[in-house]
Amino acid sequence: MTTSTTAAVVETGGAKFTVSTVDLDEPRPDEILVRLVAAGLCHTDLGVASGALPFPLPGVLGHEGAGIVEKVGAGVTTVDVGDHVLLSFSSCGSCGNCRDGHPAYCATWLPLNLIGGGRADGTSPVSRGGEPIGGHFFGQSSFARHAVVDARSAIKVDPDAPLDVLAPLGCGVQTGVGAVWNVLKPRPGQTVLVTGAGAVGLSAVMAAALTPASKVIVVDRVPARLDLARELGATHVINAAEVDTAEELAKIIPGGVDGAVETTGNVGVLRTAIDALAPRGTAVIVGAPAFGTEVPVDVNAMIPGRTIVGLTLGDSETQTLIPVLVDLVKSGRLPIDRLVTHYSFDDINTAAADMTSGASIKPVLRF
Structure with missing residues (x-):
């Protein structure tokens, strides 16, 4: 059936x-x-839709879903019919990283979420005209009015939770938050640099504002986004279209930043962030350029304890982190509604165009 x-x-x-x-x-x-009920639109969706990744097309994307459970498989015990859920990435649950609390680094993460287009056994839960098409994107393929979802992708939330605001927690928001909380973990008085004031970068800003970091510096080229970054907790902003970023950073923090979150995917920006690190500082790579892209690093500059680390989905254990984020959103301490622009599902191409142009920071589709 x-x-x-x-x-x-x-x-x-x-x-x-x-x-x-x-x-x-x-x-x-x-x-x-x-x-x-709702689904966020992410740059990863647009990257796959462009053909830049080997996801099988035709196919159904979408990986920031939020909705209501209508059926449950015989072995599912974590949610029930009628539950309200947020949807995130999938994982096997049995590999070393999953057992160690790091499902974003699951041994099967790439085929299970990003490029496989099907379940672990290769089958797709989505078909058209009797022929399977690409599905199971991040365990959900939520650009649809209904989705067959891995139970491990679903996080139960309270029925009064605003699903059309919370949908971005599934990817973009938890990525930015996790970069700060799970990797940088700022101690009192430390400094955080965020390059790129999109949904991920601004989520990192909001997360940093909830830590004892003394300075949160944001770099972007769009004045309106820099203004928003200030409102969300940035103590300093740099307009890279008007000034030299490295020179400005040296003025604000002469000894270098303790932590940096690079969200743009621009290798020049990444190199600037790495060069801005203080001894023992850490640069977190979130933005993803084309496969095979390399960035040169001054090896001797790394010897004073500097670290470069890549990040997937905030290195989050979703069942633990996302309920905390929901509570912070509901209490007003994580105002992600400031990032969201709503669109009807039928206007998905308008939402995609607005995201590409920068007119919308985080489009969320309403069904």
Whole structure:
């Protein structure tokens, strides 16, 4: 038995989203069927839709879903029918990193979430006209009115939680927050640099503002975003379109920054962030350029204890972190609503265009 639903399908790399009817499998024992209420749009969705990653197309993307459980597989014990859930990435649950509390570094993360287009056994829960199409994106493929979701991707939240605000917690927000809380862990008086004031960067700013960091510096080229960064907790901002970033950083913190979060994917910006580190400082790489991109590093400059670390999904254990973030959003201490612009599901191509142009920081589709 299958469930028919409406989904935004990417037919080929570079094509726009096409809203059409697809069929979903019945949930397997470790899966659930979710009726989507909202879904955030992320640059990763647009990167895959462009054809830059080997995800099988035609396919259904979307990995910041939020909705209500309609069916549960026979082996699911974590959620029940009627529960409100946020959706995030999937993981196997049994490899060393999963058992160690680091599911974002699951041994099967890439095929299970980003490039496989199907479950671990290669099958897709999404079909059209009797033929399977790419699905199971981040264990969910939430650009659809319904999705068959890995139970491990779902986090139960209170029924009064505003799903159309909370949807971005599944990827962008937890990535920025996790960069600060899980990696940098600022101690009293330390300093944090954030390059790029998009959804991930501004989430890092909000997270840093909830730590004892003494200075939070944000670099971007858009004045409105720098203004917003100040409102969300930045103590200093640098407009890279007007001044030399390295020179300004040296004026603000002559001895270098203790931690940096690089979200732009620009290797020149990354090198600037690395060069700005204080001894024992850490640069966290979040922004992802094209595969194979390299950045030169002054090896001798690294010897005084400087660290460069890559990051996936904030190195988060979602069942632990996301409920905390929900509470912070509801209490007003993590005002992610300031980042969100809402669009109807049928306007997904407008949302994508606004995200590409920078007109919207974090588009969220409403179903």
